[in-house]
Amino acid sequence: MSHSHCDHDHSHDNLDEIGIQYNLFEKIDMENLQCLNESVDGAGKTVFKPWDKRFDRTEYVESDADEELLFNIPFTGNIKIKGLRILSEDSDSHPAKLRLFKNKPNMTFDDVSLEPDQVFELQKDSEGLLEYSPKIVTFSSVSHLTMHFPINFGAETTKIFYIGLRGEWTPAHKHGVTICTYEARPNLEDHKLRHLDSVSKAIQ
Numbered sequence: 620m621s622h623s624h625c626d627h628d629h630s631h632d633n634l635d636e637i638g639i640q641y642n643l644f645e646k647i648d649m650e651n652l653q654c655l656n657e658s659v660d661g662a663g664k665t666v667f668k669p670w671d672k673r674f675d676r677t678e679y680v681e682s683d684a685d686e687e688l689l690f691n692i693p694f695t696g697n698i699k700i701k702g703l704r705i706l707s708e709d710s711d712s713h714p715a716k717l718r719l720f721k722n723k724p725n726m727t728f729d730d731v732s733l734e735p736d737q738v739f740e741l742q743k744d745s746e747g748l749l750e751y752s753p754k755i756v757t758f759s760s761v762s763h764l765t766m767h768f769p770i771n772f773g774a775e776t777t778k779i780f781y782i783g784l785r786g787e788w789t790p791a792h793k794h795g796v797t798i799c800t801y802e803a804r805p806n807l808e809d810h811k812l813r814h815l816d817s818v819s820k821a822i823q
Contacts (some may be wrong), residue, residue, distance in 0.1 A: 620770050634748075638670030641704065643784035646694050653691040658683040663690060666782045673706055675780040681712075682768075682777040688714070688760065690766040691726055691782060694788070700758040702750045702785035708743040711774035717741055718753070720765035731767050743772065747781060762791065787791070 644667040654663020658681045665678035672678075682688050707713040718735035720726060736758070739751045758764075764784075771777040 620760070625722050635684075635720060637750075637785075638783075640785045641670045641702075643694075643698055643700075643786055643788065644668060644716060646698060646788045646793065648695050653689075655689040655691075656683050656685070656687050657681070662769045663688070664793075666779050667692075667784075668705075668781065670747075670783065673704075673783065676780060679778055679780040683693040686768075686771045686780065687728065688768040688773065688777055689728060690764075690782075691724060691730065691763045692766065693724065694762055696788050696790045697785050697792075698761050698764075698784075698787040698788050700753045700756070700764070700784060702759060702783075703739075703753060704737075704744070704747050704750055704761065704781070704783035704785075704813070705741060705801045706744055706747040706781035706783075707777075707779050708733045710745050710778075711772040712776060712778040713745075713772055713776050714741055714768040714779060715770045715772050716768065718767040718769060719758075720767070721754060721761050721781070723765055724763045724764045726767075728733075731769070735767070747783065750785075771797040 645793075650666055652664050652667070657663045662678075662680040666680050668675070668678070680688065703717075705714060705717065717739040718731070719737045719739075720733065723730070723733075723735045729786070737753055741751075742749055754757055768777055768779070
């Protein structure tokens with residue numbers, strides 16, 4: 620008995636320490652974040668908030684036409700995602716599944732038939748106690764994350780109060796390679812043109 624009691628205390632003591640690590644919301648490009656099928660315009664952005672605001676029931680997103688929600692989340696650099704927490708109310712409006720897509724910007728519901736990079740079967744969690752762990756190898760260099768919630772536990776609409784992302788952030792690299800390729804191309808074209816020119820003179 621005492622052992623299980625110790626475990627219980629341990630998890631609660633560490634929750635706020637863990638919560639401090641859930642700071643990747645600061646690295647989201649909020650201006651370009653999209654939430655499709657939200658009933659209130661802009662509500663999807665409000666669920667990416669500080670850990671200590673996770674129980675704030677005044678700001679949440681609810682789906683509109685059916686139970687599906689789709690988030691397109693661009694970041695201000697590259698992130699390595701180590702943990703996810705999804706907090707909703709303890710009801711059938713809690714999402715039941717999460718499908719993750721890496722680096723596929725501007726997805727719509729027409730695109731969700733694509734094979735996701737990872738799928739999680741979600742459990743009801745109104746406290747933010749459950750952490751889902753994305754595959755580190757797959758989600759180690761993410762500039763854009765798509766989160767698709769296809770179903771809930773049977774309600775007509777889906778509600779989400781908090782989405783937490785834990786991991787590491789690095790600034791985006793400049794695309795130097797693209798510039799080099801671009802500069803090399805005109806030289807190649809010049810060479811071809813000169814070659815063609817000399818051939819046509821020879822024929823005359």
